[in-house]
Amino acid sequence: MGDALATTYDDTIDALEAIVARCSADRDRIGYFAAMYLAVTRTVRQRAAEGRFADEARMERFVTGFAARYLDALEAWQLGAPCTESWQVAFGATRRWRPIVLQHLLLGMNAHINLDLGVAAAEVADGAAIDAVRADFDAVNDVLRDLVDGAQGALGQVSPWLGLVDRIGGSGDETLIRFSLVAARRQAWSVATRLSAQSANERQAATDAVDASAARIGRAVEHPGVLASTLLLVVRARERADPAEVMRLLVDFGRPESPPVPSTP
16 A cells, blocks of 8 residues: 555545544544544645755655555555554554553554654665755654644543543653653664665564564553553543544644544543
8 A cells, every 4th residue: 555555745645534534434443543643744744835844855755655654554454464563563452442542642653653764764765874864854753743742632632531641651841652752763763774774684684673672662552560551441431532533633633723522421
């Protein structure tokens, strides 16, 4: 799916919109991450239209190549074909009731940033010095950072007790999702620099090792221990919104006048 169809911003957005529409109709929580990712990709496209990237053609290749890894993993998962282990962890969690919305988003971020972002950056460099794509890498991460607060606000509407766990794992004024994003960004650039210096065979082995590490992180996100899991269960019990409403909020969180979503009884 990703390599064959999503080669432009519009292609990628169309593919994400189709996933969100299908998941909303089916009340499938696999659409939570897709909804957030759709908001991010729309913002990147808008910034490109405003001329905010130094090399707009390379930026589009980077963003669509990055998205293709998610789209391909999701298609493989849905067809029962092999996909990366870290995405298996994220997708598998959507079949279980217990994870809260924030966990689903963190699991998607873990696979897509800790693994996919570094691989995509190394690939778009295409043998050139990896520093040449650092501006693109930082621009993608800047969009993610800028939209974190909006995502947090959206989650607060559907997960009223999220504040109980919001700062677990954070430091200072950082929330959990912001802290996770910063850590993942560092990891992704480390992966990109390592892969860019390797041959094709070495790169595959290194990618597999990064995937295994990301999968371990994902399992820890879903099952963080007895005390944290008990707290998360309490939070989950208060999440009343229908999955389709959660997705609508996540798609719209970058828009300043998104209306609140009422909880369903």
